[in-house]
Amino acid sequence: MTGDLHCHTTLSDGSLGIEEVIVQAKRMGLDFLAITDHDTLSSSSRAAILGERYGVKMIPAVELSAWDKKRDEKVHILCYAPQKPNRLEGLCLKSCRIRTECAKEMIEKVCQRYPITPEAVLKYTKGSKSIYKQHIMRALVNYGYATEIYGYVNDKLFSYPKGECLVTREYPDVNFVLDLIHSSKGVAVLAHPHMFKNTELMKELTEAGKLDGVECGHYSATPIQQAELREFCAENGLIATGGSDFHGLYNSTMTHIGSYVTDDENLEKLFKLISANAKKAKKSENPDA
Secondary structure (H helix, E strand, O other): EEEEEEEEOOOOOOOHHHHHHHHHHHHOOOEEEOOOOOOOOOOOOHHHHHHHHHOOOEOEEEEEEEEEOOOEEEEEEEEEOOOOOOOOOOHHHHHHHHHHHHHHHHHHHHHHHOOHHHHHHOOOOOOOOOHHHHHHHHHHOOOOOOOOOHHHHHHHOOOOOOOOOOOOOOEEEEHHHHHHHHHHHOOOOEOOOOOOOOOHHHHHHHHOOOEEEEEEOOOOHHHHHHHHHHHHHHHHEEEEEEEEOOOOOHHOOOOOOOOOEHHHHHHHHHHHHHHHHHHHHHHOOOOOO
């Protein structure tokens, strides 16, 4: 029993639709799949129907944007199976609004440097809940001002922190995001801690009892780092997840659905916690039951 617990679709910054992603998961022989689009749970209902059709069990999920104010660094938190998803709606809308405001400013800056129009970018955002740098780069590739989504032009325009057209703002505080996840009776997993230099934050959040798990299997960590993360999870009673972080055409490195997975033991831990959260949610709705 294996599952890829981290992938994206056209609802955020992926290039494949929900059905295409699920069909590919089936081809890869996966038992479980979590679509973790950024700051939206919009895939959940359709994914459940399509998963049943193709024989892939779907886990409702979302990748939430957050900020480590102590270190002035961004953080991504994977939330699995929130029993009260409406409690995350305001947070998701706020983060999508922040991202879109930044993107519109970046598009304006890019259009001042290259003779393209905002519409050339927006044609690639249909279905997405926000606008991403990848959409801007795709327009530049399409008009011949770059030959790839990532590379020299992307680095020049959008590299952190001094890209010529980069616009960033803080997302909601990570502690607030984690508290909201647990209020929604969801499972909170720190995504790819080595990607955003979140390892010290990981230790602090674990000591505070705010994490349920850590994404250990991810392309941003070396095999040694992945082993260290798994050891950390074992020592602290955390779920050790793995996921491809698949974006299709918009992948920043070569990765495919099923390239990193969560094993049977940790899936069982995840399902056990999801079941416990479901019981708590039901009890809170029917205290006399």
